Amino acid sequence: MNLIAGLVTPTSGTLSWWGGDFATTGGPGRRLGFVFQAPTLMPWARVAANVRLPLDLAGVERTAAAASTDAALRQVGLADFTRHFPRELSGGMQMRASIARALVTTPDLLLMDEPFGALDEFTRQRLDGELSALWAARGLTIVFVTHSVYEAVFLSTRVAVMSPRPGRIIADIAVDEPFPRSDDFRVSTAFAQRCRQVSALIAGADAMA
Amino acid sequence: MNGSEDPSRLLRFAAPALIAVLLVALWQWLVVAYEVPPYIVPSPMVVLRTLIADRALLADALSVTVGIALTALAIATVVGTLVALLFVQSRWIEMSLFPYAVLLQVTPIVAIAPLIIIWVKDTRVALVLCATVVAIFPIIANTTLGLRSADHGLLNLFRMCRASRWQVLLRLRVPGALPYFFGGLRIASGLALIGAVVAEFVAGTGGQGAGLAYQILLAGMQLNIPRLFAALFLIAAAGIALFAGTVWLSHAVLSRWHESEAVAPG
Numbered sequence: 001m002n003l004i005a006g007l008v009t010p011t012s013g014t015l016s017w018w019g020g021d022f023a024t025t026g027g028p029g030r031r032l033g034f035v036f037q038a039p040t041l042m043p044w045a046r047v048a049a050n051v052r053l054p055l056d057l058a059g060v061e062r063t064a065a066a067a068s069t070d071a072a073l074r075q076v077g078l079a080d081f082t083r084h085f086p087r088e089l090s091g092g093m094q095m096r097a098s099i100a101r102a103l104v105t106t107p108d109l110l111l112m113d114e115p116f117g118a119l120d121e122f123t124r125q126r127l128d129g130e131l132s133a134l135w136a137a138r139g140l141t142i143v144f145v146t147h148s149v150y151e152a153v154f155l156s157t158r159v160a161v162m163s164p165r166p167g168r169i170i171a172d173i174a175v176d177e178p179f180p181r182s183d184d185f186r187v188s189t190a191f192a193q194r195c196r197q198v199s200a201l202i203a204g205a206d207a208m209a
Numbered sequence: 210m211n212g213s214e215d216p217s218r219l220l221r222f223a224a225p226a227l228i229a230v231l232l233v234a235l236w237q238w239l240v241v242a243y244e245v246p247p248y249i250v251p252s253p254m255v256v257l258r259t260l261i262a263d264r265a266l267l268a269d270a271l272s273v274t275v276g277i278a279l280t281a282l283a284i285a286t287v288v289g290t291l292v293a294l295l296f297v298q299s300r301w302i303e304m305s306l307f308p309y310a311v312l313l314q315v316t317p318i319v320a321i322a323p324l325i326i327i328w329v330k331d332t333r334v335a336l337v338l339c340a341t342v343v344a345i346f347p348i349i350a351n352t353t354l355g356l357r358s359a360d361h362g363l364l365n366l367f368r369m370c371r372a373s374r375w376q377v378l379l380r381l382r383v384p385g386a387l388p389y390f391f392g393g394l395r396i397a398s399g400l401a402l403i404g405a406v407v408a409e410f411v412a413g414t415g416g417q418g419a420g421l422a423y424q425i426l427l428a429g430m431q432l433n434i435p436r437l438f439a440a441l442f443l444i445a446a447a448g449i450a451l452f453a454g455t456v457w458l459s460h461a462v463l464s465r466w467h468e469s470e471a472v473a474p475g
Binding site: 032034036038040042043044045053054056057058085086087 | 360362363365366367369370371372376380381384385387465466467468
């Protein structure tokens with residue numbers, strides 16, 4: 001995650017995306033959004049100002065920035081909470097604001113680092129559903145890190161399973177199920193099969209470690 | 210917000226007020242019952258009468274002392290914040306200079322004041338300088354801590370957005386440091402007044418621009434104990450007013466977003 005975000009430089013190897021070298025294609029050309037484990041909102045700024053932050057930092061003109069902010073907030077269902085402060089929102093709503101902030105630059109690639117890990121199961125499922133719909137509507141690429149097998153299978157077209165220490169990708173499983181995926185998918189046989197397959201791989205990696 | 214129906218809010222003012230009334234009543238009763246002469250302990254009524262009788266003299270003195278304390282507090286706030294901003298620019302600067310800030314803090318003002326008063330010609334400037342020296346440390350220490358305590362995740366986000374150093378400082382570090390800064394200001398407001406009074410004691414300036422401390426010194430020498438009490442009362446009142454002022458300011462700025470000033474969620 002940190003490698004893709006450019007926070008850490010690789011010790012060996014290269015990063016390539018969209019068929020080019022990261023160092024040249026990355027940066028201003030392709031836009032990147034990032035959602036952290038915690039909402040990481042600025043507590044002193046209203047929701048709208050928090051979402052607008054990446055545009056403000058890039059020096060985007062005010063009216064254009066306001067329009068993008070409104071659109072992003074509508075997409076995550078926070079249109080009525082633009083004037084609220086983060087502490088007045090629930091955990092799930094704070095996470096939505098964080099997602100809106102990542103979407104506001106209309107990124108090509110969205111990095112999500114266990115974004116719903118700290119939320120309760122119901123909120124997590126609802127946000128997973130919304131994210132899946134958003135993904136289908138926006139046509140962007142999302143790299144999503146999670147510890148939940150169910151969440152991984154529900155959201156993904158591809159699940160890359162990583163081993164603990166050293167962290168390597170040990171399997172790459174395609175989930176060829178149609179989108180948008182509804183709650184029906186969660187109780188289907190295909191879903192259960194994929195989950196079992198991923199769980200078995202993780203158990204195998206743990207046994208070797 | 211919903212203060213009027215909240216019983217705890219009423220209690221916060223009523224309880225200390227009740228204690229004050231009881232204590233003053235007890236004081237009055239003790240003085241009268243044991244016939245304590247006013248040159249040892251004056252009764253509250255005598256102090257009040259002195260306050261009214263000497264109002265012109267005491268008001269002048271009060272305005273001098275409060276003026277010095279406020280000027281010192283303003284200078285300490287501006288200079289202290291600038292020093293804190295300088296400190297967070299690099300660890301080297303902070304490591305090299307912070308010990309001197311501590312030195313300033315740990316050396317008693319009574320020990321430095323005579324030097325400052327000798328060095329600086331204008332007494333008023335010397336007094337302001339003394340009070341500033343006392344008040345500046347909590348502002349430097351708290352603001353530096355606050356500027357350093359920026360949220361790690363937000364720092365990463367700013368880096369990913371390729372924010373400039375300036376943007377990180379103005380949009381992230383400064384607003385994040387505000388609660389710490391106001392904590393420092395609260396302490397500094399009291400210290401500025403203490404610094405002003407202590408410096409006046411050392412300087413012992415009389416005449417036209419005499420402050421409350423000088424009135425206390427003089428009243429003590431003349432055994433004018435009621436006036437001493439009246440001056441003491443005014444210093445305490447000024448201290449409380451200064452403190453309340455900073456609390457109000459902090460509330461006005463932080464109430465919407467910071468937990469320390471937030472009304473309990475309901």
